[in-house]
Amino acid sequence: MIGLHTADEVRAAEAPLLAAGPEGALMQRAATGLATVCLRLLGRAHGTRVTALVGAGDNGGDALFAGAQLAARGARVTAVLLDPDRAHPAGLARLRRAGGRVAGPDGPTGLDRADLVLDGITGLGGRGGLRPEAAALVVRAAAGPGLMVAVDLPSGVDPDTGAVAGRAFPAQHTVTFGAVKAGLVVGEGRQHAGQVHLVDIGLAGTLPRPRAVRLTDDDVAARLEPPTDADDKYSRGVVGIVAGSATYPGAAVLCTGAALRTRPGLVRYAGTAAAGVRAAWPEAIVTEGRPSDAGRVQAWVVGPGMGTDDGAADVVAEVLATDLPVLLDADALTLVARRPDLVRDRTAPTVLTPHDREFARFGQDVGADRIGAARRLAADLGAVVLLKGAATIVAAPDGPAFVNGTGTPELATAGTGDVLSGIAGALLAAGLPAAEAAATAAHVHGRAGQLAAEGGPLIAGDLVRRLPRTLARLRRGSGAGLGD
Numbered sequence: 281m282i283g284l285h286t287a288d289e290v291r292a293a294e295a296p297l298l299a300a301g302p303e304g305a306l307m308q309r310a311a312t313g314l315a316t317v318c319l320r321l322l323g324r325a326h327g328t329r330v331t332a333l334v335g336a337g338d339n340g341g342d343a344l345f346a347g348a349q350l351a352a353r354g355a356r357v358t359a360v361l362l363d364p365d366r367a368h369p370a371g372l373a374r375l376r377r378a379g380g381r382v383a384g385p386d387g388p389t390g391l392d393r394a395d396l397v398l399d400g401i402t403g404l405g406g407r408g409g410l411r412p413e414a415a416a417l418v419v420r421a422a423a424g425p426g427l428m429v430a431v432d433l434p435s436g437v438d439p440d441t442g443a444v445a446g447r448a449f450p451a452q453h454t455v456t457f458g459a460v461k462a463g464l465v466v467g468e469g470r471q472h473a474g475q476v477h478l479v480d481i482g483l484a485g486t487l488p489r490p491r492a493v494r495l496t497d498d499d500v501a502a503r504l505e506p507p508t509d510a511d512d513k514y515s516r517g518v519v520g521i522v523a524g525s526a527t528y529p530g531a532a533v534l535c536t537g538a539a540l541r542t543r544p545g546l547v548r549y550a551g552t553a554a555a556g557v558r559a560a561w562p563e564a565i566v567t568e569g570r571p572s573d574a575g576r577v578q579a580w581v582v583g584p585g586m587g588t589d590d591g592a593a594d595v596v597a598e599v600l601a602t603d604l605p606v607l608l609d610a611d612a613l614t615l616v617a618r619r620p621d622l623v624r625d626r627t628a629p630t631v632l633t634p635h636d637r638e639f640a641r642f643g644q645d646v647g648a649d650r651i652g653a654a655r656r657l658a659a660d661l662g663a664v665v666l667l668k669g670a671a672t673i674v675a676a677p678d679g680p681a682f683v684n685g686t687g688t689p690e691l692a693t694a695g696t697g698d699v700l701s702g703i704a705g706a707l708l709a710a711g712l713p714a715a716e717a718a719a720t721a722a723h724v725h726g727r728a729g730q731l732a733a734e735g736g737p738l739i740a741g742d743l744v745r746r747l748p749r750t751l752a753r754l755r756r757g758s759g760a761g762l763g764d
């Protein structure tokens with residue numbers, strides 16, 4: 281698991297190391313790590329052109345010291361000082377000694393010919409949208425040819441929430457120090473960070489237990505145990521699905537297929553799309569009746585494409601009245617947003633899987649702090665909330681939140697949510713704790729999307745077809761080839 285930390289946590293973890301000295305040691309570690317990544321990205325230093333954008337804080341200091349190391353190896357380094365009187369004095373002196381040049385924002389910045397641009401405008405100390413002069417420099421850097429490398433985090437990105445108010449540095453790579461900041465993997469921060477490289481500056485012993493984490497392929501593989509000889513179709517968990525309608529059976533077919541392909545134990549379907557499901561998946565046990573007619577299950581998935589009429593409301597209430605884990609998606613979310621006590625009154629686990637508009641039906645917009653929003657709704661309802669997005673978030677009333685790291689923009693297409701619900705339902709029925717089931721499902725769904733997208737634009741059925749291979753690769757530990 282990769283811990284995701286806040287700016288305050290990182291600063292608190294640095295404090296004892298800074299006090300223990302020697303002065304500047306942490307910044308040297310950070311700058312050396314940064315220069316090492318830059319060298320790897322450039323392939324060589326000699327003859328390359330590097331422009332460092334330097335603010336008045338320690339983030340600028342990192343950029344100056346790293347720039348000095350690159351200059352010492354033969355790079356032509358220009359430091360553009362946003363506030364010349366306050367630039368890190370020791371860093372500036374080191375850069376000059378190494379042969380680096382210094383310019384103001386209106387001077388010869390070298391941005392039009394740079395091989396690499398270092399963004400040292402703001403790091404953990406940045407507040408709000410970038411100021412106009414810094415924003416203008418970022419626009420010029422982005423228009424030039426240089427590889428865009430952010431120091432610690434892209435300037436203009438909130439380190440905790442990933443929110444961007446105005447303009448932020450659009451990095452292709454971010455070299456971050458001590459811990460991955462949550463803002464690098466969520467919201468707009470994720471779009472601005474590019475590939476994240478973590479430099480160890482020795483904080484492992486002083487960082488607190490993270491309040492948010494990202495699962496790795498190995499973490500997910502450990503939650504996807506293959507069946508053993510002792511398993512039968514019941515012991516692997518039976519999932520019940522209520523979805524779709526006679527006129528629109530698609531959601532039911534996708535959701536049932538995803539559940540079958542995730543854990544081919546037993547999948548029961550109950551509802552008016554029965555004929556469509558039976559035709560698509562003869563392996564499922566299908567009834568036109570109510571959930572109570574379906575037979576024994578270990579978890580329910582309710583909602584995709586079922587409509588929001590009184591009949592649907594009755595079915596949702598019937599399922600929520602059981603003492604089984606229940607996943608609520610799509611139309612079921614609209615229905616429970618009108619009667620949230622149906623969720624609050626439960627003792628068995630409940631998982632809700634809203635996108636932003638569905639989330640807002642519970643009374644508050646998601647806003648800029650997506651992890652915080654998911655946590656608040658989870659606490660209010662006493663349920664697990666899977667908030668869909670470019671980085672899907674899973675929050676429970678207690679325990680760490682999960683920020684998903686897999687996926688592709690190609691997943692933004694009809695029916696992919698129905699597939700996610702089917703995967704998560706199968707994992708709930710298999711007995712995974714609700715938040716882990718939801719987070720594992722989001723990871724697998726994203727990997728299936730990446731695999732499917734290798735073949736061009738994807739449709740939701742492609743995900744179902746790719747699930748066996750996705751799961752096999754994750755279990756084999758060869759996430760490589762599935763993309764990052």
Ligand SMILES: NC(=O)C1=CN([C@@H]2O[C@H](COP(=O)(O)OP(=O)(O)OC[C@H]3O[C@@H](n4cnc5c(N)ncnc54)[C@H](OP(=O)(O)O)[C@@H]3O)[C@@H](O)[C@H]2O)[C@@H](O)CC1
Nearest residue numbers: 306307336337338339402403404405406407409410411432
């Ligand atoms: N502690 C350590 O030993 C280590 C720290 N490390 C490094 O230090 C970084 C934190 O440094 P920091 O605290 O000095 O703050 P930093 O991110 O440079 O920003 C402050 C500057 O930004 C300015 N500014 C603010 N908002 C702005 C805006 N919207 N638009 C434009 N400007 C804005 C603000 O201006 P002011 O408000 O003062 O006028 C001030 O000049 C951290 O991220 C890591 O890189 C590593 O070396 C590891 C060891």
Ligand SMILES: [K+]
Nearest residue numbers: 399402433435
């Ligand atoms: K930065």
